[in-house]
Amino acid sequence: MKKALLVIDYTRDFVATDGALTCGIPGQLIEQRISSLIQTFHTQGECIFFLNDLHQKQDPHHPESSLFPPHNIEGTDGRLLYGSIQTIYEKIKSQPNVFSIDKTRYSAFAGTPLALLLNERGIRELTLVGVCTDICILHTAVDAYNLGYDCTIYTDGVASFNKTGHEWALQHFKSSLGFTIKND
Template sequence: MTRALIVIDVQESFRARPLWETISNPKIADQVDRLVRLARQAGDLVVWVLHSEPGSGGVFDPAIGHVRLLAELERHASEPLIHKTSHNAFTTTNLRQLLTERGIHELTVCGIRTEQCVETTARLASDFGYRVTFVIDATATNPAPHRDAPAGQSVAELLADPRTLSAEEIIRRTEYALAGRFATIATVGELEAGAMTRA
């Protein structure tokens, strides 16, 4: 086992927010589940990562109850579950130690949000020397407000603002920023086809 699938922040916290109605991929759990099944069949390690903001009182506060995998996903008891408090999955966790102990050199990453926690993890992993595959259609994000947008915008105001960056633009930018520098970009279908060829 030299490969690991890192599933980042595919958690109910996001579904509990009004912004969920703008998510680029509301069925992200389906793509993630396909990747998890693929990893398990190959004997790869699956690592589940959840974002946590203890004491915040918001949807990422573990005390509120939303810091758990999306209901459609099932974690095996043998698969590590780690909680992070930073944007990437390394800085505030023992992820790197866990991967080193198991001799992991290749990472496949997916999750929520494309340009934030998933991309940041991919960049740092690359700098650490891991070979990274970024599964673009197994990520999801939301439209992003302009830096001068008023705080506390409603979803309607966010979508009506012509300066808002669409989720599609964000995903496209992430793909261009990572490809050939920090990660290989792939789709779930491409990875499934590759697995069938190797079999």
Template sequence: MKIEERSALLVIDIQQEDFMEMNESNMDDPRWECIRNAKRVLDVFRARKLPVIQIKEVHRPDMVDFGRELDGSEGIHCMENSPYTDYAKLTYPVEGEYLISKRRYSAFFGTDLEILLKGLHVDTLYLIGGFTDVCVHYTAVDAHQNDYHIRVVKDAVAGSSREAHEYALKAIQYLQRDALITTADVEAADS
């Protein structure tokens, strides 16, 4: 496997809200495997100087932008006035990375992501973050429908449950047979 030159990394919703309990004393905890892998993938893209696009979900305090989102299993989350809505510390954006705030599951919906990708001449998107079955899945589907090649780093994404994670990965692979890769694949492509 080779990382294509016209690639970009989408860091999807890796925010403090999900990693607030992570600290220096528990970094090796198995529950942080996804974010540790995400950091490894991020390091490869940073070293190669390929575009990194950090995406976070944000909602207004009066909640007018939640839409139907609260009809499902999720409660109120990612409020713009909460410090937990910020990017997670381990994968925090660095200078030169692109930042996108979204109000819906797909990073394409109601954002300038498509304009940014066209300006960067990107044709392949690598996806890390969460949730596999929600924001990663809907972003991957929209990327596919906009004719991008997608690579979901399956050990650098996490789902709302193990079962939902696995089903979402199967659905993504149904769209593009070469879509699923691992952190080790990304690192090996860089060597």
């Protein structure tokens, strides 16, 4: 079975200490796991998808505009990947199995070509990492479940600014979606 790694919203605005909508230290602590998984998937020749939130400056029509402060605005440094992940991405981005997709909703499947690209490549097994566990990871996971993908989520590969929501989402992935949760 072919696999893919989905690196979701691991951007400066969501992770850096001074990010516009940061989960801060919890997000920073998962950098090593994400880096390790990218290296593993890359070495194995598996697909890697970098799925990043994209917003327009002062967009009153986007549903998140009334929920969160402006973040991941097009053309800003806040959209760059956080820390060593940006460096790794720059080194591998030209590879045919590495994709960068902008998303404008919580789920990486909503309004993007993600499902089409996965299906074209015969991918049925996904590993999800990034932020925030109880928002974009959760909504992507539910869509993946509804589309019939098998998923793995590393507890040290996802984070949130809401500890209660993070823990609830991890339990939901396991008990309601039947996903594999790894703690190593």
